[in-house]
Amino acid sequence: GENVEQHPSTLSVQEGDSAVIKCTYSDSASNYFPWYKQELGKRPQLIIDIRSNVGEKKDQRIAVTLNKTAKHFSLHITETQPEDSAVYFCAALSGSARQLTFGSGTQLTVLP
Amino acid sequence: EAGVAQSPRYKIIEKRQSVAFWCNPISGHATLYWYQQILGQGPKLLIQFQNNGVVDDSQLPKDRFSAERLKGVDSTLKIQPAKLEDSAVYLCASSLQAGEYEQYFGPGTRLTVT
Numbered sequence: 001g002e003n004v005e006q007h008p009s010t011l012s013v014q015e016g017d018s019a020v021i022k023c024t025y026s027d028s029a030s031n032y033f034p035w036y037k038q039e040l041g042k043r044p045q046l047i048i049d050i051r052s053n054v055g056e057k058k059d060q061r062i063a064v065t066l067n068k069t070a071k072h073f074s075l076h077i078t079e080t081q082p083e084d085s086a087v088y089f090c091a092a093l094s095g096s097a098r099q100l101t102f103g104s105g106t107q108l109t110v111l112p
Numbered sequence: 113e114a115g116v117a118q119s120p121r122y123k124i125i126e127k128r129q130s131v132a133f134w135c136n137p138i139s140g141h142a143t144l145y146w147y148q149q150i151l152g153q154g155p156k157l158l159i160q161f162q163n164n165g166v167v168d169d170s171q172l173p174k175d176r177f178s179a180e181r182l183k184g185v186d187s188t189l190k191i192q193p194a195k196l197e198d199s200a201v202y203l204c205a206s207s208l209q210a211g212e213y214e215q216y217f218g219p220g221t222r223l224t225v226t
Contacts, residue, residue, distance in 0.1 A: 045217070049214075091154075102154030
């Protein structure tokens, strides 16, 4: 089955700096890669996603890049704000049932 | 639109007891998922339904866990008997269809097994 690895597990940045979270996946047939944000005690919420026919996607301060050859994708957050503090999960869609496999999460802390 | 509803929000039971969780997905969503999220980890898919049929339950510990989605709407997940390692948040999610569709998560049920 699919295996998704996520790094780093914790990340602290100063407000206004950029943050980058990286994920690798194992199944070359995976073709959809969403990112979820989970605030403490809350449900995961989709913040951005990318499909395998696209190399990069941007939405305001958030961008995701995908390298299919290397089987890795990254989340970039620019001009970080304290409200960006949360756990971020990457995921990859694969399998005959089209199921998501999640990474282990990155705790992002934005220091004011 | 109303979100995914789950109940109860919290449950504390002793090991070897049984417990059941309920989920009501977003209206019109054909695909329903149950995930287990252990503290400090990402959600792990337990079972995926398409309407009222199971499409993937490869990671469901079938000797103790069971789930059903009668009439293709609400779903229940049961654990019997519970073990200490079942302590986790159980998340229900739904999507319009399986595949490249956004999954909407419920608030989760936090289970503590003592």
